[in-house]
Amino acid sequence: MAMKALSRATIYQVAQLAGVSIATVSRALRDSELVTAATRERVRAAAKELRFTPSRLGRSLAEGRHAANGIVFPELVGPYYAEVVLGYEAAAAQLGTSVLILATNGRTDADAAVRELAGRVDGLTVMGRTVGDDLVTELAATGLPIVLLARDPVPGLDTVRAQNTRTARVLAAHLTGHGHRRFVFLGDPGGSPDVAGRYRGVRKALSDEGVALPAPVRLDGFDLEAGQRAARDLIAPGLAVVCANDEIALGVLLAAEAAGLRVPEDLAVTGWDDLLAARFAGLTTVRQPMRELGATAARWLDRRITEPDHPAAARRRILPTQLVVRRSCGTHPPEVAR
Amino acid sequence: MAMKALSRATIYQVAQLAGVSIATVSRALRDSELVTAATRERVRAAAKELRFTPSRLGRSLAEGRHAANGIVFPELVGPYYAEVVLGYEAAAAQLGTSVLILATNGRTDADAAVRELAGRVDGLTVMGRTVGDDLVTELAATGLPIVLLARDPVPGLDTVRAQNTRTARVLAAHLTGHGHRRFVFLGDPGGSPDVAGRYRGVRKALSDEGVALPAPVRLDGFDLEAGQRAARDLIAPGLAVVCANDEIALGVLLAAEAAGLRVPEDLAVTGWDDLLAARFAGLTTVRQPMRELGATAARWLDRRITEPDHPAAARRRILPTQLVVRRSCGTHPPEVAR
DNA sequence: GTGAAAGCGCTAACAC
DNA sequence: GTGTTAGCGCTTTCAC
Numbered sequence: 009m010a011m012k013a014l015s016r017a018t019i020y021q022v023a024q025l026a027g028v029s030i031a032t033v034s035r036a037l038r039d040s041e042l043v044t045a046a047t048r049e050r051v052r053a054a055a056k057e058l059r060f061t062p063s064r065l066g067r068s069l070a071e072g073r074h075a076a077n078g079i080v081f082p083e084l085v086g087p088y089y090a091e092v093v094l095g096y097e098a099a100a101a102q103l104g105t106s107v108l109i110l111a112t113n114g115r116t117d118a119d120a121a122v123r124e125l126a127g128r129v130d131g132l133t134v135m136g137r138t139v140g141d142d143l144v145t146e147l148a149a150t151g152l153p154i155v156l157l158a159r160d161p162v163p164g165l166d167t168v169r170a171q172n173t174r175t176a177r178v179l180a181a182h183l184t185g186h187g188h189r190r191f192v193f194l195g196d197p198g199g200s201p202d203v204a205g206r207y208r209g210v211r212k213a214l215s216d217e218g219v220a221l222p223a224p225v226r227l228d229g230f231d232l233e234a235g236q237r238a239a240r241d242l243i244a245p246g247l248a249v250v251c252a253n254d255e256i257a258l259g260v261l262l263a264a265e266a267a268g269l270r271v272p273e274d275l276a277v278t279g280w281d282d283l284l285a286a287r288f289a290g291l292t293t294v295r296q297p298m299r300e301l302g303a304t305a306a307r308w309l310d311r312r313i314t315e316p317d318h319p320a321a322a323r324r325r326i327l328p329t330q331l332v333v334r335r336s337c338g339t340h341p342p343e344v345a346r
Numbered sequence: 347m348a349m350k351a352l353s354r355a356t357i358y359q360v361a362q363l364a365g366v367s368i369a370t371v372s373r374a375l376r377d378s379e380l381v382t383a384a385t386r387e388r389v390r391a392a393a394k395e396l397r398f399t400p401s402r403l404g405r406s407l408a409e410g411r412h413a414a415n416g417i418v419f420p421e422l423v424g425p426y427y428a429e430v431v432l433g434y435e436a437a438a439a440q441l442g443t444s445v446l447i448l449a450t451n452g453r454t455d456a457d458a459a460v461r462e463l464a465g466r467v468d469g470l471t472v473m474g475r476t477v478g479d480d481l482v483t484e485l486a487a488t489g490l491p492i493v494l495l496a497r498d499p500v501p502g503l504d505t506v507r508a509q510n511t512r513t514a515r516v517l518a519a520h521l522t523g524h525g526h527r528r529f530v531f532l533g534d535p536g537g538s539p540d541v542a543g544r545y546r547g548v549r550k551a552l553s554d555e556g557v558a559l560p561a562p563v564r565l566d567g568f569d570l571e572a573g574q575r576a577a578r579d580l581i582a583p584g585l586a587v588v589c590a591n592d593e594i595a596l597g598v599l600l601a602a603e604a605a606g607l608r609v610p611e612d613l614a615v616t617g618w619d620d621l622l623a624a625r626f627a628g629l630t631t632v633r634q635p636m637r638e639l640g641a642t643a644a645r646w647l648d649r650r651i652t653e654p655d656h657p658a659a660a661r662r663r664i665l666p667t668q669l670v671v672r673r674s675c676g677t678h679p680p681e682v683a684r
Numbered sequence: 685g686t687g688a689a690a691g692c693g694c695t696a697a698c699a700c
Numbered sequence: 701g702t703g704t705t706a707g708c709g710c711t712t713t714c715a716c
Contacts, residue, residue, distance in 0.1 A: 016488060018709060029687045034711060042685060059488070064465040065407045066709025069692045074403070076446070076466070083432070090428030094421070097449050101459065106466060108414070109447050111435050121439065127402040128414070128444060150354060150397070232622070258626065284570070285623035288596065356693060367703045372695060380701060404693030407708045 017058035019066075026054035037062070076106040077309055078125045079157075079302075081135040082200075083113045085231065086255055088281050088298060089135075092157070095299030096133065099306035105130070112138040119143055126152055131309045133157050137200050153312035157305045160201045164322050166312065168304045170296040171329040172202050176209025178331050179250070179278060179294060184217050186338030188248035188276055191219065194238055194260065195252020196226040203252040206280060210250055227256065235259025243267060245274045248337075254279035254286045254293055261289055261336070277336045290335035297327050355396035357404075364392035375400065414444040415647055416463045417495075417640075419473040420538075421451045423569065424593055426619050426636060427473075430495070433637030434471065437644035443468070450476040457481055464490055469647045471495050475538050491650035495643045498539045502660050504650065506642045508634040509667045510540050514547025516669050517588070517616060517632060522555050524676030526586035526614055529557065532576055532598065533590020534564040541590040544618060548588055565594065573597025581605060583612045586675075592617035592624045592631055599627055599674070615674045628673035635665050 023030045028051060036043045036051035043051075054060075068074050079096050081089050093109060100107045110125050112118035122139050126132055131153035134144055141162050148154045154165055161167040183191070191214060197204035211221040225242065227234040235256030240263050243249065251257035257279030261271060269275045271290075279286055282295035304325060333340070361368045366389060374381045374389035381389075392398075406412050417434050419427050431447060438445045448463050450456035460477050464470055469491035472482055479500050486492045492503055499505040521529070529552060535542035549559040563580065565572040573594030578601050581587065589595035595617030599609060607613045609628075617624055620633035642663060671678070 020709080030710080031688080031712080032686060035686090038711090044685065047685075061461065061465055063709050064462075065403060065412070066692095067711075069403045069407055069694090069709075070711040072692070072711095085429075085432060087425050087428065090425065090431075091423075093428075093447075094423060094449060094451075097447060098451065101449070101453070106446055106448070106463065108444055109431075109435060110444070111432060111439070113432075113436065115439070123399065124402075125444065127399055255622070258622070261626075283622065284593070284596070285621070285626050288599075288623050289626040358693080368694080369696080369704075370702055373702085376695090382701065385701075401693050404708090405695075407693075407710090408695040410695095410708070 016063070017060040019060070019062065022051065022054045022058055022060050025058060026051045074128060074130050075104070076108055076129050077131045077133070077306075077313065078108040078110060078129040079133040079135065079305070080110045080112060080122055080125065080138045082137050083111055086253075086281075087283050088253070091298035092135070092302040095302030096306045097302075098299070099303035100310070103306065103310045105310065123147075126150075131155070131313045133305045133309055135159060136202065153309055155305045155309040155312070157301060158200075158202055161322075161324060166308045166322055167324045168301060168308065168327070169325075170202070170301060170327050172205030173209035173212070175294050175329045175331060176206040177213035179292075180210040180213035181217075182292075182331060182333065183248050183250070183276060183278070183337055184214065184219060186248075186272075186276065188338065189219055190246055191221050191248045191250060192242060193221060193224040193250050193252070194227060194235060194242075194256050195224060195230070197224055197252075198226075199230070200252075206250075206252060231255050232259040232262070236263045239263035240267070243269060243275055245269065248276040249278070251277065251279050254281045254283040254291060257291055257293070257336075258285055258289055261291065271336050272338045276338050282332050286332075286334070292334045292337035293332050294329050295332050296329040300327055354401070355393075355398040357398070357400065360389065360392045360396055360398045363396060364389045372400075412466060412468045413442070414446055414467050415469040415471070415644075415651065416446040416448060416467040417471040417473065417643070418448045418450060418460055418463065418476045420475050421449055424591075424619075425621050426591070429636035430473070430640040433640030434644045435640075436637070437641035438648070441644065441648045443648065461485075464488075469493070469651045471643045471647055473497060474540065491647055493643045493647040493650070495639060496538075496540055499660075499662060504646045504660055505662045506639060506646065506665070507663075508540070508639060508665050510543030511547035511550070513632050513667045513669060514544040515551035517630075518548040518551035519555075520630075520669060520671065521586050521588070521614060521616070521675055522552065522557060524586075524610075524614065526676065527557055528584055529559050529586045529588060530580060531559060531562040531588050531590070532565060532573060532580075532594050533562060533568070535562055535590075536564075537568070538590075544588075544590060565590075569593050570597040570600070574601045577601035578605070581607060581613055583607065586614040587616070589615065589617050592619045592621040592629060595629055595631070595674075596623055596627055599629065609674050610676045614676050620670050624670075624672070630672045630675035631670050632667050633670050634667040638665055 019030045019033050023033045033051050036048045097107045126147050133155045135157040156167040158169050195203050197207040214221045227238050232255045236259035239260040249260050257277050260277050264275050279291050279293040282293045286293045357368045357371050361371045371389050374386045435445050464485050471493045473495040474497050494505040496507050533541050535545040552559045565576050570593045574597035577598040595615050598615050602613050617629050617631040620631045624631045
């Protein structure tokens with residue numbers, strides 16, 4: 009009987025108890041073919057009695073790998089990033105690797121935090137507006153596998169993103185189809201590559217129809233309050249407000265209600281992401297495959313990690329997104345569901 | 347000029363380049379007082395030239411600590427867990443530790459995954475319905491600091507949770523105040539300690555007023571679809587439907603609409619969590635301090651890790667929650683805002 | 685089949 | 701002040 013297991017047992021103790029060398033313990037526990045069934049059993053029993061679990065640190069140091077990878081994202085507020093991270097974690101777990109998360113979240117020392125993270129993982133997924141391309145390039149140059157997610161491509165690196173520009177054009181066309189001619193875009197294209205793409209798409213579709221899209225209205229955030237504040241001194245009857253994401257759009261909806269403007273009769277509003285709230289707010293928006301974004305990044309990264317000798321060309325994938333028409337974009341025939 | 351930095355530099359290379367021993371490199375880079383300014387500079391320069399960053403593995407192995415801790419949660423679906431995890435990450439980052447996340451998410455090998463995670467961290471936060479108390483106790487017995495989050499206490503371990511029972515009583519009283527007398531509870535108390543507390547509170551408050559609460563209606567999930575399905579063959583005029591969380595409640599709302607029942611005239615519905623969608627659905631619910639839950643757990647865990655010699659008694663904290671009255675619970679005077 | 689021993693990259697005693 | 705050296709806990713040649 010083992011008396012205590014307070015300080016974790018090491019491979020040496022198991023070896024001693026089983027009457028073998030540490031090498032044999034290592035082999036036996038890893039199901040190597042080079043051990044007798046009898047020895048294996050003896051070692052197993054000893055390990056069990058001592059409640060032995062190999063030290064991750066010792067193992068990683070010896071193997072030269074962490075069996076973990078990291079994801080860096082701007083913030084976990086709002087369901088969007090959460091869903092992406094969940095998809096990532098689920099895929100990584102399936103591949104047998106642990107996940108370290110890092111939210112840069114307006115942190116001033118984001119670079120340092122990412123560098124630190126880089127030292128703990130076999131590869132890194134870098135999302136959107138977190139750190140600059142220079143750091144990404146620098147880390148990639150050290151041989152660290154990196155996948156870019158929802159972010160402008162960098163030569164030589166895999167990139168996964170969602171369709172922005174094209175669906176934004178569809179969205180804009182839908183709005184002009186409703187007869188809208190006066191537009192504003194709420195959100196900072198400089199704040200995220202995704203938003204930049206959406207802005208471009210809307211502007212393009214509008215200019216194709218001879219409608220001008222003013223410069224984007226930059227907000228001090230991506231959340232509901234930011235949208236609400238901005239909308240207050242902006243909204244007016246006849247306007248179509250295209251928002252960078254759903255939270256902003258929901259803020260606009262609240263502001264409109266407060267101002268006594270009806271949506272969509274007086275004001276059209278659209279979002280992006282198709283959050284749960286969008287459905288209940290009757291918000292026209294664009295759905296994106298959030299989990300799939302995360303899962304794809306995790307799988308690609310794993311491939312880069314496990315096949316380092318396979319320096320395949322950088323891959324790029326753009327996952328499709330989809331316009332979801334609800335009430336907020338204009339008056340529809342009655343059969344249009346919520 | 348360093349020619350390449352493809353394979354990461356080690357402390358030995360820096361030592362050689364600087365013409366000192368590895369011990370001096372270690373000291374210089376860690377701002378030890380035991381090095382001349384001149385030496386320090388020389389080492390710094392060499393390290394910079396080689397783009398040297400100490401190996402996390404080597405360092406952790408030598409120090410005997412990971413400088414990381416983990417959080418285990420059931421799933422990241424729904425904004426609730428995401429917010430908790432964000433609060434956790436933010437607090438941990440401030441304390442200088444990395445965060446490993448693990449979503450058990452219905453995984454059958456949750457125990458194994460948690461054991462594996464336990465080997466990578468200095469401490470663990472275990473949330474809700476993930477793994478059993480037996481495993482938690484076992485891990486705690488090895489000396490691993492553990493904090494329980496949104497989960498029934500285990501002797502000797504710190505526990506952080508949100509107020510459930512008491513606010514549930516307030517909620518139920520509010521409903522009877524509206525005149526409701528027929529109730530159902532949607533959600534499985536066995537599926538989460540939080541839900542169990544909510545059910546207890548509602549039942550208690552009702553029985554205090556001589557109203558009986560039937561056995562809970564167990565769902566096959568905690569999401570919108572589950573609520574929708576369950577509501578279909580359940581809802582009837584005059585019923586007050588108390589839901590375990592907002593997503594279920596939102597599902598009920600959709601089912602009610604489909605069935606041609608008006609809320610709150612024909613049917614009262616309440617949720618729990620105060621998701622963004624609840625606001626737009628006019629759903630009466632209970633707000634909980636999600637980020638604060640995560641942040642508190644992270645801070646408590648850090649304290650346990652950094653002060654192992656301080657075997658303070660197990661702490662328990664119940665963070666307050668708050669009833670948010672909207673339209674769905676009953677007809678209100680006009681001044682009740684959304 | 686099994687053991688001895690050499691690392692993996694660092695930190696921290698202990699010498700000088 | 702700086703260097704030497706012994707670990708930290710494992711994996712993996714290389715002998716036997």
